Amino acid sequence: MAYNILIVDDSLTVRQVIARSLTLAGLPIxxxxxxxxxxxxxxxxxxxxxxxxxCDLSMPVMDGMTMVAHMQNDGMLQQTxxxxxxxxxxxxxxxxxxxxxxxxxxxKPFTPEQLRNxxxxxxxxxxxxxx
Amino acid sequence: MQAPADCQSTAAxxxxxxxxxxxxxxxxxxxxxxxxxxxENQADSAVVAGVAFHDSVCRGRCTLGASLSLCRIIAxxxxxxxxxxxxxxxAATDAFKEVANIITAHLLTSLFGDEVKLHIAAPDVQEIDAxxxxxxxxxxxxxxxxxxxxxxxxxFTCTENGPSGPPPxxxxxx
Numbered sequence: 467m468a469y470n471i472l473i474v475d476d477s478l479t480v481r482q483v484i485a486r487s488l489t490l491a492g493l494p495i496x497x498x499x500x501x502x503x504x505x506x507x508x509x510x511x512x513x514x515x516x517x518x519x520x521c522d523l524s525m526p527v528m529d530g531m532t533m534v535a536h537m538q539n540d541g542m543l544q545q546t547x548x549x550x551x552x553x554x555x556x557x558x559x560x561x562x563x564x565x566x567x568x569x570x571x572x573x574k575p576f577t578p579e580q581l582r583n584x585x586x587x588x589x590x591x592x593x594x595x596x597x
Numbered sequence: 598m599q600a601p602a603d604c605q606s607t608a609a610x611x612x613x614x615x616x617x618x619x620x621x622x623x624x625x626x627x628x629x630x631x632x633x634x635x636x637e638n639q640a641d642s643a644v645v646a647g648v649a650f651h652d653s654v655c656r657g658r659c660t661l662g663a664s665l666s667l668c669r670i671i672a673x674x675x676x677x678x679x680x681x682x683x684x685x686x687x688a689a690t691d692a693f694k695e696v697a698n699i700i701t702a703h704l705l706t707s708l709f710g711d712e713v714k715l716h717i718a719a720p721d722v723q724e725i726d727a728x729x730x731x732x733x734x735x736x737x738x739x740x741x742x743x744x745x746x747x748x749x750x751x752x753f754t755c756t757e758n759g760p761s762g763p764p765p766x767x768x769x770x771x
Binding site for chain 2: 476477478479480482483486523524525526529552553554555556557558559574575
C-alpha cells in the first residue's frame with residue numbers, strides 16, 4: 467500500500483526536506499501534498515485522500531494546534547494519523563496534542579532516520595489499530 | 598517566570614550547535630569589530646529573521662541576522678544542493694527564517710524549561726541592504742559569530758508583562 471502524505475509547514479524548505487527524506491527513506495509513498503498553514507491543510511484534507519499528516523505548530527493564518535483541534539472535532543484524527551514536526555520543546559503542548567489524539571512528535575532539527583522511524587511506527591500502529 | 602541573566606550566553610552556546618546539526622555549518626563566537634570588518638569586506642545584502650513569544654508573565658523576541666550569501670549556503674546544505682543552485686538561491690530567506698524558528702524554540706526551552714507553555718509566533722523575515730547590514734552589527738546587546746567566514750548575529754530580549762498582562766492581540770499560534 468502506498469501512503470498519501472500531507473505536509474503542513476509555513477517553510478517551503480522544511481516541506482521540501484520532509485518530502486525528500488520520505489522519498490529517500492524508501493517508504494511506500496503515493497502522493498505528497500503540501501500546505502503552508504493549518505487552514506490550507508484542512509482544505510487539502512477535505513479534497514484529497516490523505517493517509518498521514520506532518521504538521522508544524524507555529525504557522526501564520528492557522529497554527530498547528532488549531533488545525534489539530536479542528537481535525538479532532540471533525541473526527542478526522544481517528545482516521546488520519548498526525549505527526550507534529552516542530553522546534554517547540556514544550557512538554558505541556560505535546561501532552562495536550564497527544565491527549566487530542568496526535569500520533570507522534572518530532573523535534574526540529576531532525577534527521578531523515580528519525581523521520582523514517584517515526585513514520586514506520588505510525589504505519590505499524592495504523593495497521594495494528596492497537597496504538 | 599523570568600529570563601535568566603545569562604540568556605545571551607545560552608544563546609551563544611545554542612546557535613553553533615543548531616547551525617551544525619540543522620545545516621552542517623560550523624560557527625564560532627567573534628567580537629563585534631571582527632564581525633563588522635567581515636561585513637564591510639563582503640558588502641553583501643542580508644536577512645534578518647525574528648520570532649516573538651509571550652505568555653501571561655513575560656514577552657520577548659529572538660532575532661538573528663546573516664548575510665544573504667550565508668543564507669544561500671544554509672539553504673543549499675539543508676536541501677542537499679550547492680549554494681549557487683537556483684533552488685538554494687530561491688530558498689535562502691526561507692531557510693534562514695527556519696533557522697531563527699528552531700534556535701528560538703530551543704533557546705526558550707533552555708531558558709525556561711520544557712514545562713512552560715509559551716505562545717511562539719510564526720517567524721517574520723526581511724532582507725536588508727549592505728549598509729543596513731553593516732549598521733545592524735553596531736546594535737548593542739547582540740552576540741556575534743563567524744560562520745563560513747561570514748558574520749551572524751543574535752539578539753534576545755525578554756521583559757515582564759505589565760499589570761495588564763500579555764499584549765493585546767498577541768498571536769495565538771502554538
